[in-house]
């Protein structure tokens with residue numbers, strides 16, 4: 001992990017208070033289908049927690065509840081003192097929960113720098129009026145944000161692309177730019193939905209190193225949904241395994257990997273795909 005981490009450590013902007021994320025008895029039903037069935041797990045502060053499982057296991061559903069896109073049918077998700085299940089996505093984002101999606105979501109024509117500045121919107125104090133009137137305080141604030149954007153771009157290794165349109169970057173670098181945009185929100189909890197899907201082996205290694213660096217230098221928590229078991233096993237501090245909406249294993253990566261129920265679930269998938 002450390003040997004792969006070629007990027008410089010990114011200094012935290014300020015001391016971040018990262019509470020545990022406690023998922024308890026989380027249940028989501030769609031019509032007749034139970035996509036999540038009383039699932040519980042705890043993401044320790046400053047850890048990478050992977051949620052894995054065969055296709056249709058309920059991983060995306062779980063992410064969609066954590067980010068407020070889906071409403072839970074039952075159970076709770078607590079982030080420190082806050083109950084997330086009743087909140088809309090923007091309130092959850094305001095608590096410092098940032099998400100990157102499976103598919104590319106950056107505006108393709110905007111420069112990488114401007115796209116990353118969008119990530120800082122939540123932290124911008126100057127109102128639209130001061131910014132529009134080009135008051136000195138607004139210019140000063142913008143300079144501080146642009147410098148932080150540059151720092152974060154350097155950390156994920158896309159600093160030389162800051163002035164290129166996001167859509168012109170190779171796929172792997174666009175994914176890294178999305179990770180950078182999420183980091184620009186100065187999150188306390190990062191939800192990564194298949195961050196290395198579609199990447200070359202080299203890009204995968206680099207992204208895994210960047211994610212490890214985020215945990216180690218920023219101390220924020222990361223929930224990771226990922227099909228690439230190599231990446232999961234190298235990065236995760238703990239793993240929750242879902243199958244047909246149920247939690248079938250939970251623990252350290254090595255223990256979970258050898259758990260007979262997990263092996264059965266994955267072999268079953270191979271046999272049917």
Ligand SMILES: Nc1ncnc2c1ncn2[C@@H]1O[C@H](COP(=O)(O)OP(=O)(O)OP(=O)(O)O)[C@@H](O)[C@H]1O
Nearest residue numbers: 030033034035053054055056057058059060061062
């Ligand atoms: N909005 C929805 N409406 C109805 N059913 C849904 C909805 N979202 C998910 N499901 C169903 O819930 C179950 C779990 O799906 P989910 O996408 O969470 O699995 P997953 O583990 O993320 O799968 P994959 O690895 O293929 O992305 C599936 O049977 C799916 O068809």
